[in-house]
Amino acid sequence: MKLPSPTTKSLISIDAFVHDRQRMLDTLVDNLEGLVYCNLYDQHWTMIYVSDGCKDLTGYFPDDLIFNNLVSYEEIIFKDDRALVRYAIDEAVKQGKRFEVEYRIRHANTDIIWVCERGNPIYNAKGKVHAIEGFIQNITQRKAAEQSLHDAEFRYRSIFENAIEGIFQTSPNGHYLIVNPALAKIYGYSSPEELISVLNNIQQQLYVTPGRREEFVQAMLANQSVHNFESLVYKKDNSTIWISENARMVHDKAGNLLYYEGTVEDITARKNYDHKIEHQAKHDSLTGLPNRYMLNDRLQQSINFADRYKNKMAVAFVDLDQFKLINDSMGHEVGDQLLLIMSKRLSSCIREVDTVVRLGGDEFVILLTNIENVNDVLISMQRVLTAVAAPCVINELDYVVTSSIGISIYPDDGIEPNTLLKNADTAMYKAKKAGRNNYQIYTQELNEALTERVTMEYRLRLAIENGELLLHYQPKVDFATGLISGAEALIRWQTPEGELIPPVKFIHIAEETGLIESIGEWVLIEACKKAKELKEKMGRPIPIAVNVSPRQFKQPNLAQTIKNTLELTNLDPDCLELEITESTLIDDAAKFIQTLHALKTIGIKLAIDDFGTGYSSLAYLKDFPIDRLKIDKAFVSNLENDPANTAILKAIIVLGQSLGMKVIAEGVETRFQHDYLQSIGCDELQGYYFSKPIPAIEFEALLQNQLSKS
Numbered sequence: 205m206k207l208p209s210p211t212t213k214s215l216i217s218i219d220a221f222v223h224d225r226q227r228m229l230d231t232l233v234d235n236l237e238g239l240v241y242c243n244l245y246d247q248h249w250t251m252i253y254v255s256d257g258c259k260d261l262t263g264y265f266p267d268d269l270i271f272n273n274l275v276s277y278e279e280i281i282f283k284d285d286r287a288l289v290r291y292a293i294d295e296a297v298k299q300g301k302r303f304e305v306e307y308r309i310r311h312a313n314t315d316i317i318w319v320c321e322r323g324n325p326i327y328n329a330k331g332k333v334h335a336i337e338g339f340i341q342n343i344t345q346r347k348a349a350e351q352s353l354h355d356a357e358f359r360y361r362s363i364f365e366n367a368i369e370g371i372f373q374t375s376p377n378g379h380y381l382i383v384n385p386a387l388a389k390i391y392g393y394s395s396p397e398e399l400i401s402v403l404n405n406i407q408q409q410l411y412v413t414p415g416r417r418e419e420f421v422q423a424m425l426a427n428q429s430v431h432n433f434e435s436l437v438y439k440k441d442n443s444t445i446w447i448s449e450n451a452r453m454v455h456d457k458a459g460n461l462l463y464y465e466g467t468v469e470d471i472t473a474r475k476n477y478d479h480k481i482e483h484q485a486k487h488d489s490l491t492g493l494p495n496r497y498m499l500n501d502r503l504q505q506s507i508n509f510a511d512r513y514k515n516k517m518a519v520a521f522v523d524l525d526q527f528k529l530i531n532d533s534m535g536h537e538v539g540d541q542l543l544l545i546m547s548k549r550l551s552s553c554i555r556e557v558d559t560v561v562r563l564g565g566d567e568f569v570i571l572l573t574n575i576e577n578v579n580d581v582l583i584s585m586q587r588v589l590t591a592v593a594a595p596c597v598i599n600e601l602d603y604v605v606t607s608s609i610g611i612s613i614y615p616d617d618g619i620e621p622n623t624l625l626k627n628a629d630t631a632m633y634k635a636k637k638a639g640r641n642n643y644q645i646y647t648q649e650l651n652e653a654l655t656e657r658v659t660m661e662y663r664l665r666l667a668i669e670n671g672e673l674l675l676h677y678q679p680k681v682d683f684a685t686g687l688i689s690g691a692e693a694l695i696r697w698q699t700p701e702g703e704l705i706p707p708v709k710f711i712h713i714a715e716e717t718g719l720i721e722s723i724g725e726w727v728l729i730e731a732c733k734k735a736k737e738l739k740e741k742m743g744r745p746i747p748i749a750v751n752v753s754p755r756q757f758k759q760p761n762l763a764q765t766i767k768n769t770l771e772l773t774n775l776d777p778d779c780l781e782l783e784i785t786e787s788t789l790i791d792d793a794a795k796f797i798q799t800l801h802a803l804k805t806i807g808i809k810l811a812i813d814d815f816g817t818g819y820s821s822l823a824y825l826k827d828f829p830i831d832r833l834k835i836d837k838a839f840v841s842n843l844e845n846d847p848a849n850t851a852i853l854k855a856i857i858v859l860g861q862s863l864g865m866k867v868i869a870e871g872v873e874t875r876f877q878h879d880y881l882q883s884i885g886c887d888e889l890q891g892y893y894f895s896k897p898i899p900a901i902e903f904e905a906l907l908q909n910q911l912s913k914s
């Protein structure tokens with residue numbers, strides 16, 4: 205096929221096509237979002253061609269810029285950026301390359317606009333640059349976005365770099381990917397880089413507890429994150445600190461685990477403080493020994509141990525015998541030192557696996573574990589007795605204290621911690637009773653005695669409330685006249701069932717529990733009322749003696765109570781006598797004498813009861829403002845069989861009378877005893893020979909009988 209030769213018509217259509225193409229390009233260029241230009245390579249960037257986009261970009265019409273009619277492009281470029289633009293273009297010209305430069309221009313409305321200019325130099329036939337052509341685009345929005353991204357990045361970097369908490373990313377296989385300076389510092393490294401390169405196996409190098417990293421990973425898998433994951437970790441220098449980690453898992457879009465990221469806080473100070481507080485709560489502040497709070501824990505542990513190894517454990521309740529006396533008389537400083545010494549001695553008597561607990565005051569508990577043979581416990585306790593009783597020097601003075609120890613054995617004497625403690629306490633009580641400085645093992649009989657005692661205490665409280673107590677009176681007879689010279693009021697407990705309980709069965713319980721104080725007051729009032737009544741009925745004073753127990757005697761307000769009672773009952777003081785046993789002075793003789801004088805000033809009579817059996821030193825006797833010595837019945841009752849007693853009786857009578865006291869013998873049961881005592885000059889007698897203690901009404905009848913005969 206032959207091609208048609210060009211005709212005039214076809215030449216016209218080619219022109220038209222060329223023209224159309226130019227128009228299309230012009231349209232395209234003018235509609236571009238930006239400015240297409242061609243300028244001279246001169247100092248004004250003199251524009252020789254500017255597309256219509258000029259107006260939108262710069263606010264100027266193209267004609268304003270062409271040949272710098274109104275403004276040159278150099279002037280439109282933001283002043284501070286002009287050098288930058290020139291440098292970029294100069295470099296491109298030098299190297300014959302395209303250029304791209306971002307800078308600011310000032311819009312005709314004075315706004316600053318970011319633009320990106322891309323262009324290239326145009327060379328003439330001699331290879332000299334005579335123009336630049338290119339495209340300038342508004343990039344203000346992109347720049348703003350970049351800026352805010354940059355700002356945000358800067359802020360986050362600043363947080364990362366300056367955070368106090370450590371921040372990390374770690375790979376699932378235990379390598380650090382990124383750490384901040386704070387984490388490096390927490391772990392003792394000079395920089396994050398050093399940490400990442402040295403600490404390259406978290407599992408082995410970081411955690412003190414083996415398997416802790418595994419626990420971290422497990423916790424992560426379970427919850428996708430960990431919170432307050434506290435661990436002891438090694439620092440670079442191998443010292444340890446406590447940290448708390450909060451971290452989460454980070455996955456890619458496909459759900460694959462990328463890394464863990466989280467924070468680390470050094471909580472060593474808090475942990476130490478918590479530890480200190482916990483230690484304080486569980487230990488005695490003076491001795492540092494575990495305290496009562498810890499006892500149950502340790503006791504339960506020992507029991508568990510005994511169960512596991514099928515053997516026994518022992519609970520020993522240790523009470524220091526003379527501690528209170530030393531503490532009260534020498535002051536708390538000496539008391540504290542004594543306790544410190546004792547706690548060390550106790551600790552030195554036991555094995556590492558055993559525990560000494562200070563319950564408070566002078567009470568300690570020793571827990572002995574892994575006992576194969578109870579004899580071993582006794583050997584340990586003998587060691588304790590010996591260690592405690594060794595003299596200790598405090599402020600250059602020697603102090604000696606002993607201990608009373610009660611022992612209970614698991615499981616023989618109880619399987620519950622409380623039962624074991626209670627039973628050891630019961631046994632300790634028995635050790636005290638047995639004269640102190642000894643140990644006692646708990647027995648069932650001991651428990652029964654204790655139960656009886658507790659029951660008795662309960663019943664006694666009820667008896668006081670229900671008015672079941674009453675007084676019997678035992679006459680005292682004057683040897684010289686044969687007349688009743690007074691009486692001793694002796695308490696009885698009449699139960700609703702009609703049983704008459706003698707005082708030996710309950711006075712000691714009242715004394716131990718403190719009930720004696722209210723009982724004593726009641727006895728005093730009853731006895732004073734009776735003495736007042738008898739004086740009125742008989743027309744002469746019939747003094748009544750009441751027994752004052754050691755605990756009552758130590759009441760600071762005893763003298764005042766007596767004064768009040770005398771006032772209340774309107775009784776003359778010389779119609780009341782107090783009988784005080786010798787054992788009352790055992791603790792503090794000076795205080796004893798001081799109280800006697802306070803009582804004496806009231807005008808009442810005072811008698812030393814059970815004289816000869818107690819501890820009163822004869823040297824003291826002369827200082828006692830005493831009216832009567834009452835010879836203990838032990839010297840009287842055996843008179844017939846033990847003639848040695850005659851010498852003692854004679855001596856007491858001579859001694860008492862020479863000190864201006866009357867001497868009365870109690871427990872006189874036979875004619876022989878009566879006659880003998882009379883023959884050696886005893887002043888008065890009291891005993892079954894004349895009368896047993898009898899109800900008030902019978903005593904009155906006796907008095908009436910004597911009165912009618914006189």
Ligand SMILES: Nc1nc2c(ncn2[C@@H]2O[C@H](COP(=O)(O)O[C@H]3[C@@H](O)[C@H](n4cnc5c(=O)[nH]c(N)nc54)O[C@@H]3COP(=O)(O)O)[C@@H](O)[C@H]2O)c(=O)[nH]1
Nearest residue numbers: 694695706707708727751752753813871872873890891892
């Ligand atoms: N604090 C208080 N103690 C009191 C009170 N009432 C009594 N008591 C004390 O109880 C102990 C026992 O008293 P009791 O059973 O009443 O025995 C007294 C007499 O019955 C007994 N006695 C008297 N004569 C004879 C005798 O010839 N033979 C003999 N075997 N016993 C006899 O002696 C007891 C009186 O002793 P004492 O007090 O030492 O004078 C006793 O210790 C009482 O003190 C009270 O109210 N408060």
